[in-house]
Amino acid sequence: MTDRRLHLGYLPLIDAAPLIVAHELGFAAEEGLELALVRLQSWAQCRDMLGTGAIAAAQMLVPMPVAQAVGLGPDYPPFDLLMFLSQGGQAIAVSAALEAALRADGHGFAFDDPVAARAALLRVAKGQLRVGVPFPFSTQAHLVRRWLDGAGLGDGLTIHTVPPPLMAEALATGEVDAFCVGEPWASYAVETAAGALLLAGRAIWGAPPEKGLVMTRAFADGQPEVTGRLMRAVWRACRWLDLPENRGTAAEIVSRDTYLNLPPELSERGLLGRLHISAQGEVRQYPGFVGFHAGAVNFPWRSLAALFADQMALAHGLDRPAAAVAAMGCFRTDLYRQHLRSAGVDLPGASARVEGAMSYPTAVASEKGQMILGPDAFFDGVTFDPDFAAC
Amino acid sequence: MTRLSIIVVERDRERALRIVDGLMAAGDHAITVIAEETGLARRIAEQRPDIVLIDVANPSRDVLEELALVSGPLERPVAMFVDRSDEQLTRAAIEAGVSAYVVDGLLPERIKPILDAAIARFHMFQKMRAELAATKAALEERKIIDRAKAILMKARGLDEEAAYGLLRKTAMDQKRRVADIAQQLVMAAGLLT
Numbered sequence: 305m306t307d308r309r310l311h312l313g314y315l316p317l318i319d320a321a322p323l324i325v326a327h328e329l330g331f332a333a334e335e336g337l338e339l340a341l342v343r344l345q346s347w348a349q350c351r352d353m354l355g356t357g358a359i360a361a362a363q364m365l366v367p368m369p370v371a372q373a374v375g376l377g378p379d380y381p382p383f384d385l386l387m388f389l390s391q392g393g394q395a396i397a398v399s400a401a402l403e404a405a406l407r408a409d410g411h412g413f414a415f416d417d418p419v420a421a422r423a424a425l426l427r428v429a430k431g432q433l434r435v436g437v438p439f440p441f442s443t444q445a446h447l448v449r450r451w452l453d454g455a456g457l458g459d460g461l462t463i464h465t466v467p468p469p470l471m472a473e474a475l476a477t478g479e480v481d482a483f484c485v486g487e488p489w490a491s492y493a494v495e496t497a498a499g500a501l502l503l504a505g506r507a508i509w510g511a512p513p514e515k516g517l518v519m520t521r522a523f524a525d526g527q528p529e530v531t532g533r534l535m536r537a538v539w540r541a542c543r544w545l546d547l548p549e550n551r552g553t554a555a556e557i558v559s560r561d562t563y564l565n566l567p568p569e570l571s572e573r574g575l576l577g578r579l580h581i582s583a584q585g586e587v588r589q590y591p592g593f594v595g596f597h598a599g600a601v602n603f604p605w606r607s608l609a610a611l612f613a614d615q616m617a618l619a620h621g622l623d624r625p626a627a628a629v630a631a632m633g634c635f636r637t638d639l640y641r642q643h644l645r646s647a648g649v650d651l652p653g654a655s656a657r658v659e660g661a662m663s664y665p666t667a668v669a670s671e672k673g674q675m676i677l678g679p680d681a682f683f684d685g686v687t688f689d690p691d692f693a694a695c
Numbered sequence: 696m697t698r699l700s701i702i703v704v705e706r707d708r709e710r711a712l713r714i715v716d717g718l719m720a721a722g723d724h725a726i727t728v729i730a731e732e733t734g735l736a737r738r739i740a741e742q743r744p745d746i747v748l749i750d751v752a753n754p755s756r757d758v759l760e761e762l763a764l765v766s767g768p769l770e771r772p773v774a775m776f777v778d779r780s781d782e783q784l785t786r787a788a789i790e791a792g793v794s795a796y797v798v799d800g801l802l803p804e805r806i807k808p809i810l811d812a813a814i815a816r817f818h819m820f821q822k823m824r825a826e827l828a829a830t831k832a833a834l835e836e837r838k839i840i841d842r843a844k845a846i847l848m849k850a851r852g853l854d855e856e857a858a859y860g861l862l863r864k865t866a867m868d869q870k871r872r873v874a875d876i877a878q879q880l881v882m883a884a885g886l887l888t
Contacts, residue, residue, distance in 0.1 A: 344752070345752045345753065345754045345756075346752070346753065346754050346755075346756040346757045347757050347760075348756040348757050348759070348760045348794070349751050349752055349756060349794075352751065352789050352794065353789070356785075356786045356789050356790070358789070358790070376764065378785070379782070438757065439757050439760065440760060440761050440764050464736065464758075464761070465736070465757050465758050465760065465761035466758070467754035467755060467757050467758070468754075469754060470732070470754060470755075473733075474733075477733060479733060479734065620764075
């Protein structure tokens, strides 16, 4: 197998782990690939580097390629999402002032009850809530909208983009009252006493896809051999990451200077699902806080592309069916099947599903027998039906 | 021609000044520098600039992305877009390390001289940054090699030239760099004393 060097972009977050582990533990080398990991500072930069060909592939927020597909980004060649890299990993934090008000109101900071947390938040927010998210097109923005739209805040709810490393500062200086961000940046806010953790993203939506492996369509279709090798290397890294005994090691690796450059003790919290929710050191266990593999996490369900596209179409006045079709085309379930089947990966019978329909782990038909999918219900019980005929 | 209002988002004062110099040379424009990134979205919205220039790698870029979107097609006057007018120019800018957000509808011939000036300046910074890093690394290596030489001179009773010769021979035999061998020696010596 010939050696092939690929530049891969990532942002310093714990869910960059699949790319870092693929490189550091030799999963890429096994496939004859040499990965040059490029640390980036913003999602816009990540998109621009991929769009101009400065990097071959990137870790990206799942809704980002969807936004490109529906025409809400700059004019770049089409992007495709090859597989999901992670699920969950987000947390909602509130400012120290809101924390005090919530405690005075008797809220217990259980971290897993979206209904109680929302009710308490509405009582103390006095009709005004500014919430930070990392990017306009992010799973975080979707979670916040799901959770708080229609809660009665009306125009009092505003959502602002804040770069993750600056979230804690924005909370401390009162730029925002709360935020939803991926780890370790929520824990970082707790560590700097800027706020407290109120809720896990997974409590709002059972299976929120968070990051994906994205490349240009021209590369994915033009260089199928290399694309396949990269997907298999990353898939194996994801499987390794989901073994509980590997999470501590993973925290050590991603925390190194070259990657997150933060104390491993901080990255470890999200990876182990053991979060300190307040500056006083109260701990909440949240098993499966972030997932990389189990429950077919990596399969890029087209129905999820449709779900994000539909919400964007509504918000930006686009044609909803057309947006859904464009978005579904960039979630490459075909490449996932083609390139991962040979690695012995089990594949679901369908490429789309009703989103939010499962409250319990559910067995579905797959090539090798039965595949167990994790619960994916939304806290409000609403489901999303994609247009199956168009999938 | 009306003057254009340009905002430069740059924390480093020295860099900001040089960018402003470059832009001044490109024409008579109203240029504002924002050095503090708190409340960036609000401040830019208030000023309603024609063009915003910011380092590609600045984390606060994502805040500008939001500005480019929020207004949407219905509020053209404040809508900011990543420049779509000239693909090659956009690419050159990103490679040089600058990203530009340009009010929709601004004529390409008005944008180009400004972007060209910005690209030239940012290109220079990138080169300076790379040179600085290379010089620093070389200095570090020189120091380590000096220390390794001193250790060898003392332990083996060699003169300076012989000590360096030994380091170089070992590096060649092991197909490694002299600096790497020196680093290992310094570390090992540290453990033994």
